[in-house]
Amino acid sequence: MPGNESGTGTLGKAIDVLEAVASSPRPPRFTDLLQLVDQPRGTLHRQISNLIEEGLLSVRQDHSYELGVTLLKLASRAWAGNQFRTVAEPHLRRLHEQTGETVHLGVLKGVEVIYLDKVESMQAVRMHSQIGNASPVYCTGVGKAALAALTDAARDRLISAITFHRHTENTLPDVKALRVEIGEIQRTGVAFDRQEHEPGIHCIAAPIHSRDHEFVAGISTTAPAYRISIEQLAEWAPLVQGAARAIMDDMTVRLGPKS
Amino acid sequence: MPGNESGTGTLGKAIDVLEAVASSPRPPRFTDLLQLVDQPRGTLHRQISNLIEEGLLSVRQDHSYELGVTLLKLASRAWAGNQFRTVAEPHLRRLHEQTGETVHLGVLKGVEVIYLDKVESMQAVRMHSQIGNASPVYCTGVGKAALAALTDAARDRLISAITFHRHTENTLPDVKALRVEIGEIQRTGVAFDRQEHEPGIHCIAAPIHSRDHEFVAGISTTAPAYRISIEQLAEWAPLVQGAARAIMDDMTVRLGPKS
DNA sequence: AATCGGAATTCCATTATATGGAACTTGATT
DNA sequence: AATCAAGTTCCATATAATGGAATTCCGATT
Numbered sequence: 365m366p367g368n369e370s371g372t373g374t375l376g377k378a379i380d381v382l383e384a385v386a387s388s389p390r391p392p393r394f395t396d397l398l399q400l401v402d403q404p405r406g407t408l409h410r411q412i413s414n415l416i417e418e419g420l421l422s423v424r425q426d427h428s429y430e431l432g433v434t435l436l437k438l439a440s441r442a443w444a445g446n447q448f449r450t451v452a453e454p455h456l457r458r459l460h461e462q463t464g465e466t467v468h469l470g471v472l473k474g475v476e477v478i479y480l481d482k483v484e485s486m487q488a489v490r491m492h493s494q495i496g497n498a499s500p501v502y503c504t505g506v507g508k509a510a511l512a513a514l515t516d517a518a519r520d521r522l523i524s525a526i527t528f529h530r531h532t533e534n535t536l537p538d539v540k541a542l543r544v545e546i547g548e549i550q551r552t553g554v555a556f557d558r559q560e561h562e563p564g565i566h567c568i569a570a571p572i573h574s575r576d577h578e579f580v581a582g583i584s585t586t587a588p589a590y591r592i593s594i595e596q597l598a599e600w601a602p603l604v605q606g607a608a609r610a611i612m613d614d615m616t617v618r619l620g621p622k623s
Numbered sequence: 624m625p626g627n628e629s630g631t632g633t634l635g636k637a638i639d640v641l642e643a644v645a646s647s648p649r650p651p652r653f654t655d656l657l658q659l660v661d662q663p664r665g666t667l668h669r670q671i672s673n674l675i676e677e678g679l680l681s682v683r684q685d686h687s688y689e690l691g692v693t694l695l696k697l698a699s700r701a702w703a704g705n706q707f708r709t710v711a712e713p714h715l716r717r718l719h720e721q722t723g724e725t726v727h728l729g730v731l732k733g734v735e736v737i738y739l740d741k742v743e744s745m746q747a748v749r750m751h752s753q754i755g756n757a758s759p760v761y762c763t764g765v766g767k768a769a770l771a772a773l774t775d776a777a778r779d780r781l782i783s784a785i786t787f788h789r790h791t792e793n794t795l796p797d798v799k800a801l802r803v804e805i806g807e808i809q810r811t812g813v814a815f816d817r818q819e820h821e822p823g824i825h826c827i828a829a830p831i832h833s834r835d836h837e838f839v840a841g842i843s844t845t846a847p848a849y850r851i852s853i854e855q856l857a858e859w860a861p862l863v864q865g866a867a868r869a870i871m872d873d874m875t876v877r878l879g880p881k882s
Numbered sequence: 883a884a885t886c887g888g889a890a891t892t893c894c895a896t897t898a899t900a901t902g903g904a905a906c907t908t909g910a911t912t
Numbered sequence: 913a914a915t916c917a918a919g920t921t922c923c924a925t926a927t928a929a930t931g932g933a934a935t936t937c938c939g940a941t942t
Binding site: 371372373374375376378379382383386387391414415417418419420424430431432433434435436437438439440441442443445446447471473476478480495496497498 | 630631632633634635637638641642645646650673674676677678679683689690691692693694695696697698699700701702704705706730732735737739754755756757
């Protein structure tokens with residue numbers, strides 16, 4: 365449910381179609397897409413044809429559409445080649461060794477956090493991990509940490525674009541609550557997710573940002589609430605902050621002092 | 624190194640740029656891209672701008688480019704929603720339980736195989752798995768199995784587009800050897816990768832195809848050669864073929880008898 | 883099997899957008 | 913500071929996208 369900032373230009377329209385397919389709970393059919401993206405029949409039809417031609421979209425036998433495997437191929441390269449992720453990787457692993465819990469790395473993208481990497485002991489339930497998963501900023505540790513690291517202007521702009529949705533009973537309900545929380549994060553240097561996204565799951569996160577605060581991200585340690593108390597999480601604050609600090613230092617070394 | 628079938632239309636050009644970035648060993652700079660994709664300066668520059676605007680591409684501080692995180696987001700959805708993968712998933716898991724070795728699911732896309740899923744006991748070395756990884760058809764078990772399942776016409780067309788590259792000393796060197804191998808696969812119903820892609824790694828695979836042989840894929844069980852002999856692999860033939868058969872049956876049930 | 887109705891696809895004159903050559907700016911190197 | 917290469921912007925032109933309407937396809941229903 366990203367802020368439908370209808371893309372401009374031919375490419376933007378095409379991506380809009382992909383996003384529409386991506387955000388549909390079930391594979392949309394032609395008519396479904398017709399009302400999801402605001403385009404005339406003929407136009408949409410050709411766009412879909414092009415997307416299929418490029419392998420970005422696939423038809424299912426019932427004439428519904430799903431995202432194409434070319435995206436997997438590209439994403440695989442995107443992940444492997446991502447500079448920030450590469451720099452951060454050893455620090456994620458160290459933080460995981462120190463805490464024994466799952467560690468996430470996420471970057472801010474619009475009003476969402478996109479998870480770039482994850483380190484966990486043993487994935488009992490196999491999953492495509494969390495990588496690429498997009499979650500709202502206002503109810504994740506990484507998201508709130510990233511928000512706190514933004515410049516005031518950028519944050520104001522972004523916050524006004526958020527639409528709040530109550531994921532759990534702890535989810536921050538509105539802008540007011542979020543701003544209070546951000547103040548707290550800026551004071552303490554760490555962000556908590558107190559079961560605000562998934563019931564039973566909480567985490568502690570620290571912000572990561574470039575020198576100019578244009579690029580913001582976050583690192584977090586996540587644990588199930590039944591096993592780790594929020595106080596125990598809080599004790600990891602120095603570790604999480606240390607990892608964030610170390611990543612930022614590595615960035616300035618590897619990327620030049622500009623960022 | 625995919626068959627540069629330079630995409631047509633505005634969208635195609637854009638994807639070409641993405642592919643160029645994806646296939647570069649190191650992040651390309653503007654001039655690098657200029658000769659990778661055959662486009663005039665001004666045009667390329669605007670295309671890159673558009674791609675960045677859409678989050679499909681990112682600039683690094685040294686003016687080189689890397690793929691953007693939006694691709695991860697889209698791919699995450701593509702993976703989760705993929706119908707074929709969803710249908711195959713339980714069968715992969717069962718095959719893994721039966722053999723105790725790593726199981727792969729891949730689909731044919733042009734002259735490459737794209738891995739859709741993977742099940743393994745314990746990933747000692749953490750990795751973004753193999754998912755989305757693109758490998759040549761002619762030197763992977765899944766790839767050769769898929770080739771064997773193609774209609775003669777489609778296979779001929781595809782084979783002529785392959786450029787052979789010797790990955791290991793066992794890699795099939797040319798079309799002739801590949802055709803012999805395909806005949807063998809069609810007779811026996813299973814394909815072997817005899818350390819043809821990675822030294823020390825071999826696998827046994829079985830083809831999966833839709834009714835009309837338009838869609839082809841494969842499932843494989845992989846093992847290190849030092850621990851599992853090729854004879855032991857061969858004993859799993861019924862299991863691998865059984866899994867492939869079961870997936871095809873499920874497809875016709877879930878997707879209607881047409882495919 | 884035949885009919886009907888909604889959905890998907892094709893068509894083409896019009897319009898908007900991408901194109902690409904050249905001029906310009908930036909920033910690194912000596 | 914000067915030079916040169918790399919990156920960026922501009923704008924008249926060519927090309928590709930647009931969108932309304934007509935047509936075909938498909939799948940219910942009888």
